[in-house]
Amino acid sequence: MSTVASESAFSQGRQQLGDNRHSLGSNAMNVLVCLRDWIRAERRNQGMEPEPSDELKLEEIMTSRENSAESSPMHGFAPVNFDYPMQVPININMNELEKMMHNLLIFHSFLILSIYAGKSIRDPKYAPVMGTVFHQLLYFNRLYDYQTEVAKKTTTFRLLAPEQSEIYTTDSRNIEHILKTNFGKYSKGKRNQEIFMDLFGEGIFAVDGEKWKQQRKLASFEFSARVLRDFSCTVFRKGAAKLVSKVFEFSVANQVFDMQELLMRCSLYSIFKVGFGVDLNCLDGSGGGDSEFIKAFDDSNELTYWRYVDPFWKLKRYFNIGSEFLLKKNIKFISEFVDELIKTRRKQLEMKQDFTDKEDILSRFLVESKKDPEKMTDQYLRDIILNFMLAGKDSTANTLSWFFYVLCKNPLIQVKIVEEIRKVIGNNLKDNGSVDDFVISITEEVLEKMHYLHATLTETLRLYPAVPVDGRCADAYDVLPDGFHISKGDGVYYLSYAMGRMPYIWGNDAEDFRPERWLKGGIFQPESPFKFIAFHAGPRICLGKDFAYRQMKILSMALLHFFRFKLSDDTKEVTYRTMFTLHINDGLLVHAVPRRGLVGNYKFE
Incomplete structure (x- = not known):
């Protein structure tokens, strides 16, 4: 079965990562601090009055991250709700923010890989882990060819994400299973609907x-x-x-x-x-x-x-x-x-x-x-x-x-x-x-x-x-025809x-x-x-x-x-x-x- 790396490599990775967990949390905090300071500077540059309510919301997020980071098993990766409608000009310089986000992304990818990838080595029912969803960001301009290259190695594989796993398949038996045989166990899913909703609303492609x-x-x-x-x-x-x-x-x-x-x-x-x-x-x-x-x-x-x-x-x-x-x-x-x-x-x-x-x-x-x-x-x-x-x-x-x-x-x-x-x-x-x-x-x-x-x-x-x-989202535990197990979500x-x-x-x-x-x-x-x-x-x-x-x-x-x-x-x-x-x-x-x-x-x- 294909795997991302050997068991020993991931053991070493976990050990190295243990020394860096607190720096991951500080990277997340640095992103928020950077955003806060840019918002203030940009408003000053454009002669705009500060908006204390927006900054207060940002301070609340930062405080919540500091508090949750100590108790979170991911140390600094507690989920944050970004549902506030805040207006910020588009013409801010994003270079430093992008660098910081990139570093955070690398650490985050390595973290979830080191935690979960070894599972596919030990469990034959767990689809082979071929990376994280963030790998798709690196190959975005040729994403479908990248997926093809991976699929030629294994017809069903898993990419890890912060909140869920994503299973990708080219096996027609699996496709018939999720689209027809077990149609009732699968839906668009919350994540897909969140992504679609702003543009496609409650149209036929976005709803169940x-x-x-x-x-x-x-x-x-x-x-x-x-x-x-x-x-x-x-x-x-x-x-x-x-x-x-x-x-x-x-x-x-x-x-x-x-x-x-x-x-x-x-x-x-x-x-x-x-x-x-x-x-x-x-x-x-x-x-x-x-x-x-x-x-x-x-x-x-x-x-x-x-x-x-x-x-x-x-x-x-x-x-x-x-x-x-x-x-x-x-x-x-x-x-x-x-x-x-x-x-x-x-x-x-x-x-x-x-x-x-x-x-x-x-x-x-x-x-x-x-x-x-x-x-x-x-x-x-x-x-x-x-x-x-x-x-x-x-x-x-x-x-x-x-x-x-x-x-x-x-x-x-x-x-x-x-x-x-x-x-x-x-x-x-x-x-x-x-x-x-x-x-x-x-x-x-x-x-x-x-x-x-x-x-x-x-x-x-x-x-x-x-x-x-x-694709679809699993609403309940399931087993695909090729033997790999699917968890709810x-x-x-x-x-x-x-x-x-x-x-x-x-x-x-x-x-x-x-x-x-x-x-x-x-x-x-x-x-x-x-x-x-x-x-x-x-x-x-x-x-x-x-x-x-x-x-x-x-x-x-x-x-x-x-x-x-x-x-x-x-x-x-x-x-x-x-x-x-x-x-x-x-x-x-x-x-x-x-x-x-x-x-x-x-x-x-």
């Missing part, structure tokens, strides 16, 4: 129990409605036509452009139209506030995810500094944007008499809110909208971005998809029509015949899942990104991009959702899976029919941003080359 059941039931009904499916396909086709026209402008000018940015805008256009009945100009170059909203939402996504590896995020939120200052600022902008959206849509509906045939999802939720206005408040609707956006905007746009990236790296796959398009849709094409004529010809029947395209999109999701890490996470790279799951060519692995006799063959976990599984499986495939197929068919794509710099390494969803870092810069004999015959409007 009755609130989840109510939203799931309502969303399930809406997604199964024929009127919504037909309406969404119309919107997807219109968005595809707009996207082709925009790419044509770049192509004619021989101009490099950011494909991910365009796909994000197209996805935002679709999600706002399907979700909220609102037309955005985000594909027409006149986005304005829409561009600010995209940036605020994406940055908030990343800053919220940062909380998972930042042991001091509550401290920062308490003092309203650093990443938490930026997050709060972005959330305020997002909330105001969405609140205005809800008010506008509500007014539009009040001017109409017929509430029975509303196409967009927000309108249908607004109609539903009339039945229970106390429960379905504007704040509740705001949370639903942002969760719906996270699922709809990021998943399709990110997947298509990685899709076009791998197609640029594998031009023969581009050729195969174009050949399939011509074979399936060729007889329905006009020799001299518009782009609209082409996208209209992409019918439901056509989409179902695009097996190679479906396989290529699925292969993209295997290696670049929209949500690279997800432990987080259990499945590594979607790492799973796609596991040879024991996909074979020795697991890291190769090969759409053919999904085909048998040219027909797409799905895998178990607990092996291919890109759309979650069990009772919480993604309701929008078919919508996502439908949109991705329509957009990719339209773009590949008219253009051949290549990277602007084939030597540049493409990496991801570490956040809830798998963004390409710094965008995807490409050239679009018109396909001979096609673009010249089509009208771009």
